Amino acid sequence: MTVDPNAATQGFPGPEPARHDPGAARYLVPALVAAAVAVVLGVYGKVHDPAGTAFNLAGFSSTGAVKSWLATAAMFFALVQLVSAAMLYGRLPGPAWSGTLHRWSGRAAFLVAVPVAVHCLYALGWQTYETRVMWHSLLGCFFFGAFSAKMLLLRSERLPGWLLPIVGGLVLAVLTVIWLTSALWFFRTFGVTT
Ligand code: HEM
Secondary structure, X not given: OOOOOOHHHHOOOOOOOOOOOHHHHHHHHHHHHHHHHHHHXXXXXXXXXXXXXXXXXXXXXXXXXXXXXXXXXXXXXXXXXXXXXXXHOOOOOXXXXXXXXXXXXXXXXXXXXXXXHHHHHHHHOOOOOOHHHHHHHHHHHHHHHHHHHHHHHHHOOOOXXXXXXXXXXXXXXXXXXXXXXXXXXXXXXXXXXX
């Protein structure tokens, strides 16, 4: 039997109109937002004149010490994120409140990292005078892009199961390098002081 290509015009239903595939947007929007956040932070860090502002906090000897301890706290909460995620994925035995632990450790990590990064961006700016500092500036901006992408992906439904662990792992890996190139360097240079 041959199919008449003009069947639709003879009272038969025509081919389904091509539907917009929502799949692409689910990935494209977070990727574009991530790129935009990272680039905007980087451009801001580069074009403005670093203010060099320092602040003192009772009990701490310098701005760098406060920032290094806050960054270390962020790193600690990020590791709690890793452990609680492994519990959620059944890779580690965990309590019923693993999900709550994961959400709150993530919020805590973000909350302590933000003031540190704000000081970096505003007072120190984008710097490349050493390879370590170049990677720190680059990944500092990338971190907030990748973090925004992860937050947006969390809202998406029907994602492939591997995507969130990959993006979450990337955010953790980036934060680790940020910490190694700043707080660890600070403690090794000036000693582990408050
Ligand atoms: C999660 C984000 C970030 C964290 C946790 C972080 C943490 C730190 C810490 C602990 C220090 C050492 C203390 C100090 O010298 O003040 C530091 C230094 C610095 N940060 Fe960041 N930072 C972040 C993002 C950024 C960003 C986005 C930039 C710029 C684009 C940046 C640029 C710098 C610079 C130039 C230094 C001085 C490096 C040096 O000479 O040792 N940081 N950061």
